[in-house]
Amino acid sequence: MADVKKVATRQSYGEALVELGKEHDDFLVLDADLAAATKSGMFKKEFPDRFIDCGIAEQNLMGVAAGIATTGHKVFASTFAMFAAGRAFEVVRNSIGYPHLHVVIGATHAGISVGEDGATHQCNEDVALMRTIPGMTVIVPADDTEAKAAVRAAYEADGPVYLRLGRLAAPVIHGDDYKFQIGKAVVEREGTDVTVVACGLMVGSALEAAEALAAKGISCEVINMATIKPLDEETLLASAKKTGKVVTVEEHSVIGGLGSAVCDVLSAKLPTPVKKVGVQDVFGESGPAVDLLAKYGLDGAGVAASIEEFVK
Numbered sequence: 001m002a003d004v005k006k007v008a009t010r011q012s013y014g015e016a017l018v019e020l021g022k023e024h025d026d027f028l029v030l031d032a033d034l035a036a037a038t039k040s041g042m043f044k045k046e047f048p049d050r051f052i053d054c055g056i057a058e059q060n061l062m063g064v065a066a067g068i069a070t071t072g073h074k075v076f077a078s079t080f081a082m083f084a085a086g087r088a089f090e091v092v093r094n095s096i097g098y099p100h101l102h103v104v105i106g107a108t109h110a111g112i113s114v115g116e117d118g119a120t121h122q123c124n125e126d127v128a129l130m131r132t133i134p135g136m137t138v139i140v141p142a143d144d145t146e147a148k149a150a151v152r153a154a155y156e157a158d159g160p161v162y163l164r165l166g167r168l169a170a171p172v173i174h175g176d177d178y179k180f181q182i183g184k185a186v187v188e189r190e191g192t193d194v195t196v197v198a199c200g201l202m203v204g205s206a207l208e209a210a211e212a213l214a215a216k217g218i219s220c221e222v223i224n225m226a227t228i229k230p231l232d233e234e235t236l237l238a239s240a241k242k243t244g245k246v247v248t249v250e251e252h253s254v255i256g257g258l259g260s261a262v263c264d265v266l267s268a269k270l271p272t273p274v275k276k277v278g279v280q281d282v283f284g285e286s287g288p289a290v291d292l293l294a295k296y297g298l299d300g301a302g303v304a305a306s307i308e309e310f311v312k
Contacts (some may be wrong), residue, residue, distance in 0.1 A: 004171040004172060005144075005171070005172045006169035006170060006171050006172065007143070007144035007169055007170065007172060008165075008166055008167055008168060008169045008170065009108075009141055009143070009144065009147040009165040009166045009170060009200075010037075010038060010039050010108040010109070010165045010166060010167060011039055011144070012141075012143075012144045012145075012147035012148050012151075012165075013038070013039055013040075013078075013106055013108065013147060013151060013163070013165050014038070014039025014040060014041070014042035014043065015039075015042060015148065016147065016148040016151035016152065017029055017040060017042065017043040017076060017151065018042050018043055018046050019148075020151060020152060020155055021043055021046060021047050021050065022046075024155070025050070026072075026073060026074055027050070027073060027074035027075060027076065027155065028050045028051070028052060028068055028073055028074075028075055028076070029043045029044070029047075029050065029051050029052075029075075029076045029078065030051075030052045030053075030054055030061055030064060030065050030068075030075060030076065030077045030078065031044075031051070031052075031053055031054065031061070031077075031078045031079060032053075032054050032055065032056060032057065032058050032061045032078075032079040032083065033053060033054075033055050033056045034078070034079055034080060034108075035051075035053065035078070037080070037108065037109065037167075038078040038079060038080070038106060038108045038109075038165075039108070040076070040078040040106065052064065058079055058083040058084065058087045058088040059087065059088045059090075059091045061077055061079060061088065062077060062084075062088045062091040062092050062095060062096060062103075062105075063091055063095055065077040065096065065103045066091075066095035066096050066099070066101055066103060069096070069101035069102055069103050070099075070101065074102055074104070074155060075102070075103045075104065076103075076104045076106050077103055077104070077105050077106065078105075078106040078107075078108065079106075079107070079108075080107070080108060080109040080110075080121065080123070081107035081108065081109055081110035081111075081123040081126045081164060081165075082109070082120070082121050082122075082123035082126070084105050084106075084107040084126070084162075085105075085107060085123060085125070085126035085129045085130055085162070086123060086125070086126065086129070089129055092105065092130075092133065092160075093133050096160045097133040097134065097135060097136055097160055100135050100158075100159045100160065101159070101160060102157070102158065102159060102160070102161075103160050103161075104151075104154040104155065104157075104160075104161045104163060105160070105161065105162045105163060106151075106163050106165060107123075107126060107162060107163060107164050107165060108165040108166070108167065109121065109123075109165075109166070109167045110123050110126055110164045110165065110166060110200075110251070110252075111123070111124060111166060111200070111201065111251035111252060111279075112124065112251060112279060112284040112289070112292045112293065112296060112298070113166055113167060113168035113201060113251060113289040113292065113293060114167050114284075114289070115167070115168070115286075115287065115288055115289035115292060116286050116287065116288070117286070118284065118285060118286035119283040119284045119285055119286075122283075122284035124251075124252050124253045124278075124279045124284065125252070125253055125256070126162075126164065126252070127140065127162075127164065127228055127250075127252050127256065127257040127258065128252070128253060128255060128256025128257050128260070129256075130162040130229075131228065131229050131256065131257075131260075131261065133160070135159050135160065136159070136160050136161070136162055136229065137154075137157060137159065137160065137161045137162065137182060137227070137229060137230070138161075138162045138164070138227070138228045138229040139153075139154065139161065139162070139163050139164065139182065139226055139227050139228070140164040140199040140200040140226060140228060140250075140258075141163075141164075141165070141180075141200065141226050142170065142173055142174075142198075142199065142200055142201070142203035142204070142224050142226060143170050143171065143172045143173045143174060143203070143204070144170070144172050145172060145173070145174040145175065145176065145178045146173075146174055146178065146180055146224075146226055147165065149178065149179070149180035150163060150180055150226065151163070153180055153181070153182050154182075157182060164200065166200060166201050166251075167289070168201060168289045168290075170200075170201050170204055171204040173188065173203060173204065173207070173224075180226065182227050182230075183227050183230045183231075183232055184227070184232055184235075185197075185223050185224060185225045185226070185227070185232035185235040185236065186223070186224045186226070187221065187222070187223055187224075187235065187239070188203065188206075188207060188222045188223070188224050189207060189210050189220065189221065189222040190221055191210065191219035191220040191221035191222070191243065192219045192221070192242065192243060193218050193219040193220065193243060193245070193311060194218070194219075194220055194221070194243050194245040194246070194247060194307060194310070194311050195220075195221045195223060195236075195239040195240055195242075195243045195245065195246045195247070196209070196210065196220050196221065196222045196223065196246075196247045196248075196249060196303075196307060197223045197225050197236065197246060197247070197248045197249070197258065197262055198222065198223070198224060198225065198248070198249040198250065198258075199224070199225050199226055199228060199249075199250055199258050200226075200250070200251055201251050202249040202250055202251050202298065202303070203222070203224045204300075205249060205293075205298060205299055205300050205302075205303045206220075206222050206249050206303055207222055208299075208300030208303070208304075209300050209301075209303040209304035209307055210222050210304075212300065212301070212304045213304055213307060213308060216308065218307070218308060218311055220307065221239050221242070221243055223235060223236065223239060225258060225262075228257070228258050228261050229261065231261050231262070231265060233265050233269070236262060236265060236266070237265070237266075237269060237270050240266060240270055240272045241270060244272065244273075245272065245273050245274075245275075245310065245311060246262065246266065246272050246273070246274045246275075247274070247275045247276075247277060247306065247307050247310055248262050248263075248274065248275070248276050248277065248278070249277045249278065249298070249303055250276075250277070250278040251278070251279070251293075251298060252278055252279060253278060253279045253281065254276040254277075254278040254279065254280055254281065255281060257278065258278075259274070259276030259277075259278060260276075262274065263276075273310075275306065275307075275310040277297065277298070277302075277303055277306045277307075278298070279296060279298075280296075284296075
C-alpha cells in the first residue's frame with residue numbers, strides 16, 4: 001500500500017472541527033496545552049473565541065467540558081488518549097458519563113504507533129476503560145474520510161462520545177462518497193474462510209494481510225468495526241456464521257478492547273473460534289512507529305502470519 005495516500009486521523013480531526021465550526025456556532029473546543037499535537041489548534045486559529053486551553057490539567061479539562069455541556073452547548077475536549085482515558089477517567093465517568101452529557105472526547109496519540117514517546121504515552125487500554133462507562137459511544141475511525149465523518153456523527157450524537165485518533169499516518173481507504181453511521185460496520189472485503197474484524201489503523205493492516213493471503217488461497221472477509229460501542233452485532237454474526245472463524249485486529253491490548261467486545265457477542269449468540277491480534281498484555285516501548293508495529297505483529301505481514309496460523 002506504498003502508493004496509497006496516507007493521513008493521520010488526528011489531522012482529519014482538526015480539519016473536520018474547522019469545517020464543522022463554519023457551519024455551526026453552538027460548540028466549543030477545549031484542549032490541555034496540546035493543541036498543536038492534537039490538531040485542535042486549527043480550530044483555535046479560525047475561532048479563537050470558541051476555544052479554551054485548560055492547561056496541563058486533564059481532570060480539569062473534563063470538568064470544564066462537563067460544565068459547559070450543562071448550558072446546552074456541545075463540547076469537544078481534546079488531549080492524548082493516555083490523559084483523556086487514563087488520567088481523567090474518574091472525572092469522565094462521574095461528570096460526563098453519569099449525567100449523560102454531550103461531550104465528545106477527541107483522544108489522539110492512541111496505541112503503540114505513538115512511537116518514540118514510549119510506554120508511558122502509548123495508551124493501549126483506553127477502549128477497555130471507555131467501554132465500561134454506561135452510555136459512552138466509542139469510535140475508532142480507520143482513515144481520513146471516516147475520521148472526518150465520525151467527527152460530524154459525534155457532533156450529532158446523543159450523550160458522551162470517545163473518539164480514538166492516531167498520530168501515525170493511515171492509508172486512505174474510503175472515497176468522498178463514503179457514508180459513516182455510528183453503530184454500523186462496513187465489510188471492506190468479502191471472503192469465505194475467515195472473518196477479520198479490525199478498527200482504526202489496523203483496518204489497513206488487515207486489508208494488506210487479506211491481499212497477501214489471497215495469493216495463498218485463504219479468503220478473508222474484512223470488517224471495519226469503527227464503532228466498538230455500540231457494536232454492529234448483525235454484521236458480525238452474519239460474517240461469523242458464513243466463515244466459521246474470526247480474527248480481531250486492534251492497536252490496543254487484547255484485554256477489554258475490540259476483541260473482547262466481539263467475543264462478548266459471539267460467546268452469547270454464536271460460539272465461534274476467535275483469535276485476538278493486538279498488544280498481548282505487555283507495555284510498549286520507545287521506537288519508530290513503523291518498527292514497533294512490525295515488532296508487535298501489527299503490520300500487514302504480522303497480521304497475515306497470525307491469520308494464516310489460525311486458519312491452518
